Amino acid sequence: MYKGFEKKSNRMVTCVCIATLVILQLGLCFDKNTVYAEEEKESYIVITNEGSNIEQLKKDYNVIAENGDALTVEISDSEAARIETDKDIICVEKDFTIDTEVETGEDMVKPLSEIWNQDALNMEDSPSDQIVKVAVIDSGIDVTDNISVKERKNFIKETPVTTPLYEDFTGHGTSVASMLAGSGTGSDVIGTGGNIELYSARVLDENKQAPISSVVEAIYWAIEKDVKVINISFGTQIYSEALKTAIDAATDKGILVVAAAGNRGTEGVDYPAAFENVLAVGSVNAAGSVSDFSAKGEEVDVIAPGEAVLAQANFGEDLVLSGTSLAAPQAAIKSR
Known part of the structure; x- marks a missing residue:
């Protein structure tokens, strides 16, 4: 027992x-x-090699946006690390917000004429027979008689455009476009280009902020539109591999990328202007001197009028403004 x-x-x-x-x-x-399920999901930019793996990525993960070879997806850090090991993935980068510096409001040198920049750049000699397709990546462009826009795309997902009449909440993109393509119709602002076909990519919100993913998406959109010039009149001091990859994709297609050097004086040139294959534009005043606010550095390629120049802003109003943002579009066509 x-x-x-x-x-x-x-x-x-x-x-x-x-x-x-x-x-x-x-x-x-x-x-x-439980740990895997609770791991925080964040927005990442994923750039593939000529469309490779896009369908699989869209199947496996929550895709927020897609343009060309670039995807914006919601994934965890561990998922990002796993995706990055794929040989067909060029870049995996956590999204971040570009917080552009405030444009300078002081006019250091008072010009004799509000349209001194037009005389300085010999705008009357600008060619008008050849159509040049230009993408303005900015805060949008309001509808005015002075500026004609071929196509618009809104990349601010949280703020849809109800009417293009007032799509530009800050007036920044409209000012930039007027310096580039103003016709002088109902305005004293005349742009440097003779016959420009504008493509407007709205990425900056009412605070002049944008996630870097939206800027990357806009660049790939511009590439798809077969533009010849991309103008970016804002920047960041933070290096972005995703932004560099998108810029490289554009220049590899023969697109001239022009960017404002920034208004940080001696603090350094902003990206993307600081990239070697981008035309970095600083500001000069009516006296022929580099503006105090204009970013200084060996990355600056050219200077153009950017201090106390006449530009078109919100509601079609002409205003005297300053900043390298205004200098960049004036150099875009002249340097092409």
């Missing part, structure tokens, strides 16, 4: 051990899945 009890006890111990192992294994699996 004692031996029988011993055998029965051994069987019971074995069963208990097996059950314990099963429970522990299930517990481990549960903990792993």
Whole structure:
């Protein structure tokens, strides 16, 4: 009877051990899945090699936006690390917000004429027979008689455009476009280009902020539109591999990318102007001197009128403004 009890006890111990192992294994699996499920998802930019793996990425992850070879997806850090190991993935970068510096409001040198820049650049000599397709990546362009826009695309997902009449909440993009393509119709602002076909990519919100993903998407959109020039009149001090990859894709297609050097004085040139394959534009005043606010650095390629120049702003109003943002579009066509 004692031996029988011993055998029965051994069987019971074995069963208990097996059950314990099963429970522990299930517990481990549960903990792993719980951690994985609770891992925070963030916005990442994923750029593929000529469309490779895009469909698989769209199947596996929550895709927020897609343009060309660039996707914006919601993934965790561990998922990003796993995607990055794929040989067909060029770049995986966590999204961040570009917070552009405030445009300078001081006019250091008072010009004799509000349209001194037009005389300085010999705008009357600008060619008008050849159509040049130009993408303005900015805060949008309001509808005015002075500026004609071929096509518009809104990249601010949270703020849809109800009417292009007032799509530019800051007036920044409209001012930039007027310096580039103003016709002088109902305005004293005349742009440097003679026959420009404008493509407006709205990325900057009412605070002049934009996620870097939207800028990247806009660049790929411009590439798809087969533009010859891309103007970016804002920037950031933060290096972005995704932005560099998009810029490289544009210049590889023969597109001239022009960017404002920035208004940080001696603090350095902003990206994307600081990239070697981007035409970085600084500001000069009516006296022929580099503006104090204009970013200084060896990355600056050219200077153009950017201090106390007449530009068109919100609601079609002409205003005297300053900033490298205004200098960049004036150099865009002259440097092409």
